[in-house]
Amino acid sequence: MKCVVCLKRVPDTGTRIKIDSSGTAIDDTDVEWIVNPYDEFAITEALTHRGSDGEVIILALGPEETTKEIRTALAMGADQGILLQVQRPPTDPLQTAQVLASALKELEFDLLFFGCRGVDDDNCAVGPMVASILDIPLLSDVIQFDVEGSKATVQRETEGGHEIGNMPLPCGITTQKGLNEPKLPSLPGIMKAKKKPLEIRPVELPDSSLEIVEMSFPPDRPPGKIVGEGADAVPELIRVLQEEAKVL
């Protein structure tokens, strides 16, 4: 199978995010970048469907530094990488989808994989948008994926249950936690990754009609209140819960 995984570079989930002076973007000066954790499911899944004569291609849109995250995917076992290089990644998922889709048109893949969402913007949009532009079927939030011949069988989690569906190839999925257990790249894999092909293609972003107006943090939690100690405090605690917190 020829598999393509669309990968996103995101801030490490442990990073303390700061908003820059414009108030509409994050300040990326001290940010540690990683492969989007949901994309690790996508890479791992693609590798299991590659087969002996297939390949796994990593496609990413981002600044030049994104080669580091592509190399991580190559170290996990992918065969080659393509970076669609821009100065700054777009915040409009439609722009991302359009650029990815135009590169994907040339790749003649069987299977297309995305993480179900980027842990940075949480749009959950790029995968379905790309499939729509390419006019191929895609199912999202997949937790089990099997391919037989030219048909894919997909299991998804729905509210309170499971849903099983079929799609013809070529098709796409967005991967959800539970699909597989991503493995760390092996150390020999890291050494081999250096020699694998990684193409950098500068691209122009199409116009966007989306504007981020403001970014803000949630308000600070109000401080706790100690109403007393031991059994003597119970009446006051009940009063506060009833009258102030209004939870009883």
Add this chain to the structure above:
Amino acid sequence: MDPFESLDLFDIDALLTEEERMIRDTVRQFASDKILPCIREHTREGTLPRHLIPEMGELGLLGANLEGYDCAGLGPVAYGLIMQEIERADSGLRSFVSVQGALAMYPIHDFGSEEQKQKWLPPMARGEKIGCFGLTEPDFGSNPAGLRTRARKDGDSWILNGNKMWITNGTTADIAVIWARTEEGVFRGFLVEKGTPGLEAIEIRGKYSLRASDTAELVLEDCRIPAENVLPKTEGLKYALKCLNQARYGIAWGAIGAAQACFDEALRYSKERIQFGKPIASFQLVQQKLAHIATEITKSQLLCLRLGRLKEKGDIRHYQISVAKRNNVFHALEAARTCRDILGGNGILDEYHSMRHMMNLETVFTYEGTHDIHALIIAEHLTGIAAYE
């Protein structure tokens, strides 16, 4: 718990290659995800986390710096970073990796026959076969030249007799590299397989240190092995010492990891622990301790990186390894003790890591050439006079 933040005051990251950083980050994640969640239980029980061995093999951690035979073939700095990251979790696990790679696989790789290499190295790299190294004896630690274990040729066999002490991986090992003196008085290395009649491994109990490591005494009593089990190129004690040089190099790096773990823990704690109405990190006495530890870690990092680059060029000297092992373990132990102090009463609980590192490092301070023996090695280079002869 917040993710570990490593100290890098001198932007040493910038001196590493992209692959070296990736290898470090991968092993760091392995340590966080797999070792740290189970290390307290194994320390309490006094057991080696054996379930991690296949995964360490799959990652390529075992014999990672050796070429061929399914080994990862990494450079010395990448190898050192592996040791650093494993020891950031626990010195006992790092000891396992050191002994498997530097003391068991390395002598087979460098001094073994082609058959021995083919038979042992690939399964050892995968973690399917475990090795140990028997040089030290109950009465011969710092002075291995006096060792009493004897090997006698008898037709197509060697017959080994003697006792080996403080053998890491001793009861687990499928293959032991045993150093013995032949009737001609030559030191040679022998491969003794688990289950050979006359070989017994007795677990050493009651350790306060390296509790998550398997430590044993090996007893060899008329232990008969095939003649071809001698490591052909080992003729003299210097071949055993070459193995120790490999291991000591890794220990110098490993100590940085243990110190970093303690520092990270104490720094966080000092910023959160309120006394006299403010975090203890705001007191000058605590600040001085943190500054001292951070400075010593930085010096250790620079020492190791230079040592690794020398090893890469093939220019490394044994006394340089002694400088690094001696300095880095001394300061890691000092850092662990100081961090335990910063943690106050909480520091004696196994909920925190610093005291476990402190107890582990007491062993690391002594094994693989004691702190004092390394001073004598360095001073022998400086003066031309060997104080231990």
